[in-house]
Amino acid sequence: MSDRARIERYQPTEIEPRRQARWAELGIDRADLNDTIRPKYYLLTMYPYPSGDLHIGHWYITTPTDAIARFRRMHGYNTFYPIGFDAFGLPAENAAIKNNVPPAAWTMKNIENMRRQFRTMGATFQWDAEIITCLPDFYRWNQWIFNKLLAAGLAYRAMAPVDWCPNDGTLAREQVEGTDRHCWRCGALVEKRDLEQWFLRITNYADELLDFTGIDWPEPIRVQQTNWIGRSEGAEVVFKTAPDPHQPGGDDLVVFTTRPDTLFGATFMVLAPEHALVERLTAPERATEVAAYLHQARRQTEIERLSTDREKTGVALGADAINPVNGERIPIWIADYVLSGYGTGAIMAVPAHDERDFAFATKFGLTIRRVIAAPDTADDAPLDEAYVAHAAGERLVNSGPFSGLPAAEGFARIVDRLAAEAAGQRAVNYRIRDWLVSRQRYWGTPIPVVYCPTDGIVPVPDVDLPVLLPDDVDFKGSGESPLKTDHAFLDVACPRCGGPARRETDTMDTFVDSSWYWYRYLSPDKTDGPIERDLVDRWGPVDQYTGGAEHAVMHLLYSRFFTKALADLGLINEREPFKRLFNQGQILGADGERMSKSRGNVQDPDELVQRYGADTVRLFLMFMGPWDQGGPWSPTGIGGVHRFLNRVWTLALDPHGREGGDPDAGKLPAGEDGPAAERAIRMAAHRTLRVVTDEYEGFRFNTMVAHLMELANTLFRYRGSDVAGGPAWNEAIRLLLLMLAPAAPHISDEIWNRLRTAAGQAESTIHGESWPEVDQAASASETREVPIQVNGKVRDRITVPAGIDEADLERLVLARDRVRELLAGRTPDRVIHAGGRLVNLVVREA
C-alpha cells in the first residue's frame, strides 16, 4: 500500500464551498459597528463597476485586501470591510441602446453574477452593508447633498467652455486624458463647447487639498494631486490701455505673472483670443485680420491647440497698453498660446525671460529686453534664447530704480510699488478648475432642480426627493438622453410658484457617488439623512484604502474635496477620508495591454478556480510580485503555488509518510539528534512567524508567501522522521496554518478542523483564532555564521557562538588556515566588524 493512499487528497473545489458556507453561518465577516471596546479597523477597497464579470484584475485588488481584513481580525480588531457597486454610468446605457434591455435590469443582473463570483474567492465582505448607487435609497442622498452644496454656494451653474465627449457629454477636466484629448472612459476625442453647466466649487479647497499632513498616502499620488492643483505664487499687475483714435483707452488690462521682477522687460502684451476686450481694442484697419484669426482660433481649439512645440501664431490689435512701472507704451496682440481659462486670460510678455514669449517675439520682430543678468553677464548681453534659469547672484538690469537688486528682492520691491500705486498686488493662481458635474446622460443621479420661467433655477425641496429616474424611457433615436423627450419627467410644477416649469435633464457625474459612498456603508438603510454622524465619528476616517492609482486626480481628489465640504456643511467632523492609501498595480493582459473584452485578453478567474481552487489563485496573485507593481498576466508558476498548498496538506495530515525518491527520507539531517532537530524546527517556525508578521503588515505578500514556502520546505526535511508529529513539529504546523489563514483561508481552515477532529475536539474555525506570538527564545540561535572577507571579497566563513565579542571573533578568524593562507604572512591594516554581520580584513596589496 502506498503512503499516499493513507490520506485523502487535497480537493479545493470540494472544500471551498463548504468552508464559505460555514463562515457565513458563523458571521466571521461581520463587524459590530456599535462595539466601542475592541479597536476598530475600517478597511475599504474601491467598489467595482458592475460590468458583468469579475476578471483577474478584480481578484488582484480584492484577495490581498481580504487577507488584510482576516489578518486584522486575528489581531482582535473589530474590522469593517464592506463592498458595493458603482452602478451608474455609460456602459449600462450603451447596453440598453444596443440590446434594448433597461439599464437597471442589466446592472442588477450583473451585480447578481459578481456577488456570486466574489463569494467563490472567499472574500469576507460585510454584505449587509452593501450599497448600489443606482438605487433611489442611495442616489436620493446625492440629491440631498447637492441641495446643501447649492445652498452653501458650493454648487453653481455657469456658462463656460467645456470639454464635450460625443458619448458621455460634458466631462470634468480631470476626465480628459492624453495629448489627443480623449475621454477617460470611452476613448472618444473630446471637443470644446460653450455650454451652461453645473459645477462644484473644489477650487475653494485648493490650498487645503495641498496639505497632506496626517494622512499616509503614496508619494506619487500626492505629487500628482499637487501638480494638478498647480499653485503658483506671483502678482496681479494692472496695465491701462493707451488712448488711440479708435478708442479712448483707460481700460484695465489685468495680468497674472509669477515674475513681477521682470516687469521692466515686458515689451508687449498678449490676450487670449476669447478675451473680453479684444473687440473693443481692435483698430479698424486691423479688424479683418483679427476676425480671420479669431475664426481660425475657434476652429483650432477643437483639434489643434495641443502641440507644445507648434509654431506660434497671433495678430496685433493695433492698440497699446501702458506699463505701470515705466509708463512705456507696448503693443497688444492676441495669440492662442495664451489660454482664456488660466489666470486672467492675458499676459505681459517678457521675451527675454520666457521661452514662449521669446519664440513669439522672434517670429514677429518684437523688442526683446534683458532685465535679469547672471553675475558674469553684461547688462545688455544679447540673448539667443530666453534666460529663465535662476543663478545665484543674478541681478536686475535695465529696470530703472530697481536695477542692481537681486532678483528675489526685486520681486518684493516691485510688487510693493505696484501695491502703493494700486496697480497690482501679490496673488496666487491655481491650475485646478471647478468640478464640472453635469452629464447629458440618462443613467445617473438626476440633478434635483427645476427651471421656472418666473423663479429661475429652483431646487427641488428635500421633502420631494428623490427625483426618480423614470424606468420606462425610450432609448431608440438619436442617442440623446431620453430624459429630454420624456414629458412625464420633464413637465413639473415650480416648487416655489406652482406654475409650469421644466426639470433639469442633466444627471450627475458618477464620481459624485464615489465621493462619499464609504460613509453610507456605515448606515446604508438610514432614511432621515445620508450619513450617520455618530458612526462616522467612531469609524472614520477609513484606516486603509486600497485601489488603483489611475484615480489620482479624479476619485481620490474629489473624495478629499467632498469630505472637507461635508465637514463644512456640518454633516461630519473629519476633514480627510482615508488615513492610509495603498495603490496596487494593474494586471494587464498577456499582451501587455489593458484587459478588455474587445481585445480578447481577459483572464477569467472562474476557470482557474475550477482547476486549482480559490486558495491557489489568491496565493498566486500575491506571490507574483510586489502588490503595487502589477504587470502582464501570465499563469506560469501557478502550479508551483498549488504544489506548495499540496505540500502543506501532506505535512499537516500525513507527517509520518515517506515519499519514495529521497534516499534520506525518514532520517534526521546529518549531525542532528532528536532534540537538535526539534530546536531547529521551532527556530524555523518562530523565525518565519517574525518575518511573516512584518510582511503582512507591510503588504509584502510575495515575500510572505516565499517565507511560508521555506518553512514548508524545512519541515519536509523532517517528515517521516522520529520528530515528525512530535510537539515541536505540531507547533510548527499550527503556526504555519495560522500564518497561511489570511491568505489561503479555505485550506488552512479545512486542515485546522481535520486535525481537531482527529484529536477528538469540536469543530471551530481558524479565522476565530488569535495571531500567534513569537517565542523569542525559540527563534534565537546559539551559533552564528560570519562571512570573512579579504579586501571586500568573501573568502571564507566561520561558525561562532552567538554572543562572541569582536576581539575573540578576530582571533578565531586570524587563526583559520584559509585566512592565513590568503594573508600569506601579512598583517591586516584594518579589520572591519560590520556590527557582527561580517568581518573584512583589509590588506595593502603587494
Next chain:
RNA sequence: GCCGAAGUGGCGGAACCGGCAGACGCGGCGGACUUAAAAUCCGCUGGGGGUAACCUCGUCCGGGUUCAAAUCCCGGCUUCGGCACCA
C-alpha cells in the same frame, strides 16, 4: 519639454539601514519511484575558466565616494505612468 516610478539569471522576482547578489517560485538538466506515463520526491542550475579545492567576470551604461555599492553621489541611456504653451 516638465513631473513621477522603474531597469538584477532563460522568466516572475528577493536582498527593508551601504555588509554573503540571485531568497522563493517557474522553466531546464540529472536521479528515485513506476511495465510506462502522470503525479510525487531528491539533487543541480548567472556567465567564463579549472579534474578539483578554487579563480574570475557579473545588478542598464560611464565616472565618483567607501574597507565594502544592486543600494549613496554626479552624468547619460532605456521603459512605463502622469501633465500638455499654466504666464
